[in-house]
Amino acid sequence: MSARTHALTIALTGGIAAGKTAVARRFEALGVHVHDADVAAREVIEPGTPGLQELVAAFGSGVLDASGRLDRPAMRQRIFADAAARGRLEAIIHPRVRHWLRERALAEQAPYCLLAIPLLAENIEHYRWLDRVLLVDVPESVQITRLIARDGIDEALARRMLAHQASRAERLALADDVIENSGDESALDDAVAELHQRYLTLANRC
CATH class of the missing domain: 3.40.50.300 (P-loop containing nucleotide triphosphate hydrolases)
Known part of the structure; x- marks a missing residue:
């Protein structure tokens, strides 16, 4: 072998x-x-990333805080009772998290x-x-x-x-x-x- x-x-x-x-x-x-999916979930939507750009395209610039980062509390409120919005959010972030994890494992x-x-x-x-x-x-x-x-x-x-x-x-x-x-x-x-x-x-x- x-x-x-x-x-x-x-x-x-x-x-x-x-x-x-x-x-x-x-x-x-x-x-x-130890490569952490929670760390990945933050990194893939940092300012300037395609992930954050896609979030803004999907939800509007109101999801950003004053520094241009994702306003997490506002986003949590938005998706809390809206399953469709949560699904859109996860469809943007989750594949990028999986890619991030696999790239680090392969390296x-x-x-x-x-x-x-x-x-x-x-x-x-x-x-x-x-x-x-x-x-x-x-x-x-x-x-x-x-x-x-x-x-x-x-x-x-x-x-x-x-x-x-x-x-x-x-x-x-x-x-x-x-x-x-x-x-x-x-x-x-x-x-x-x-x-x-x-x-x-x-x-x-x-």
């Missing part, structure tokens, strides 16, 4: 408040590159990299090129407790937020590896260290 021609590309995903950021930080501390010189993709399960048909999926998993009851504490919201809103994401079962069905993160965050150290060695081994196989 020939040697791998690209870095092993692993998606890091999980439901809201599962602890994806805490896991990503630990991989980064080991020298692993990697390291044995492997992580792509942090919170809504992977909701968009898995566009990510068939991934090599592996790592899920940070917690029970929904833990997500709700963390959301209430983190965001200062009530349980009803926390449950509505969860309802807008893929189910836990859908995420688990996609996962090649799972980090269970309902306990103390310090337990992540060993889990990440073990996966790091596993991924290095997988990446170095011909």
Whole structure:
């Protein structure tokens, strides 16, 4: 068999408040590159980009703030109760985010990299090129407790937020590896260290 021609590309995903950021930080501390879909979503609509130009063409110059950047609060309000507007927004941003992530994965010189993709399960048909999926998993009851504490919201809103994401079962069905993160965050150290060695081994196989 020939040697791998690209870095092993692993998606890091999980439901809201599962602890994806805490896991990503630990991989980064080991020298692993983590390319974040949320960072991509900002970069692809920076001033001067085709993405921002297309947003203005679709929604008008009123979506810009005084500095010429996307007025995110105004856009959130605009799409909150307008499914068609949300669809137009996502049709502009999401393909550019996927391209951004894939370009960075293909340019990697390291044995492997992580792509942090919170809504992977909701968009898995566009990510068939991934090599592996790592899920940070917690029970929904833990997500709700963390959301209430983190965001200062009530349980009803926390449950509505969860309802807008893929189910836990859908995420688990996609996962090649799972980090269970309902306990103390310090337990992540060993889990990440073990996966790091596993991924290095997988990446170095011909």
